[in-house]
Amino acid sequence: MSRLFSAYVMIDWSAAAAPRQGKDSIWIGVIKRDIRFRPTFEAFNPATRDAAMVQLREILADLGRRGERVLVGVDFALGYPEGTASLLKVKGEDWAGLWAFLAKDVVDKPTNVNNRFQVAAKMNRLMTDQPWPFWGCPANDAQRWLSTTKPDYDRTGLPADLRRTELATKGKGKSGAKSVWQVFGNGTVGSQAITGIPRVKALADDLGDKGRVWPFQTGWKALKDADLEGVDAVFAEIYPALGDVRPEPGEVPDRAQVRALCEHFLRLDEAGKLGVEFGPKSEVSEADIAAVEREEGWILGA
Secondary structure (H helix, E strand, C coil), X not given: CCXXXXXXXXXXXXXXXXXXXXXXXXEEEEEEEXXXXXXXXXXXXXXXXXXXXXXXXXHHHHHHHCCCCEEEEECCCCCCCCCHHHHHCCCCCHHHHHHHHHHHHCCECCCCCECHHHHHHHHHHHHCCCCCCCECCCHHHCECCEXXXXXXXXXXXXXXXXXXXXXXXXXXXXXXXXXXXXCCCCCCCHHHHHHHHHHHHHHHHHHHHHEEECCCCCCXXXXXXXXXXXXXXXXXXXXXXXXXXXXXXCCCHHHHHHHHHHHHHHHHHHCCCCXXXXXXXXXXXXXXXXXXXXXXXXXXXX
């Protein structure tokens, strides 16, 4: 049975506001085949998001020259709860409109200094003119449209706290996937999405028709080789807690996560079982499929 991919790139992202390496920084794991066609793992730990983009572009260009299709996984949300795009009044497809909004508004300097809290506050202002649904920031970044702690408010008519895929991870990891609305605090993913989505958009734009963002551009369905004809890279959301991560002696946990995920998807692919991971695991409604494909996205393997 043929594999869908010949290389796997997994990214543990960081929204740090200063250059950082080691624990709780950006790690990029790559499994590709050596000259003897044996899968080999390599890890990179760029200190800034700009440096990560340089590294990722080099990796993708090299794989493209070798004619290898790659699965690129990122450990942050690629979509928002249903209804977000409508409240923001974005143009075009919901997910693409949200991506374009973030790409236009996020300022992320080579030093890692960024305006993620200001962007969250602006989105709150446009959606509700209140300090919600986004919440969480250092005290000196608090303002009318963004609070340091989670506000108590009526969600009637507003997007849910969790996407469908986050609900599906309940009980996984320490507490399951967290809400994209929380943008500050331990284990949060909101800031990673705000700073990360523009970067994934840039990589996908580089590839043009040779890149696909799952499930928005592929459909939420099991994928076969024929579905990816002419495609060099598929970008997908991942969640490290869904895998079996066991750091080797002295290995930084973040490095272990990207290594374990690369190995996990390689094993599935070689067993002919990766394709089904791109579709629902159980019966789902047409409304759920539409929301996932249009705006919310999904975690690969959830």
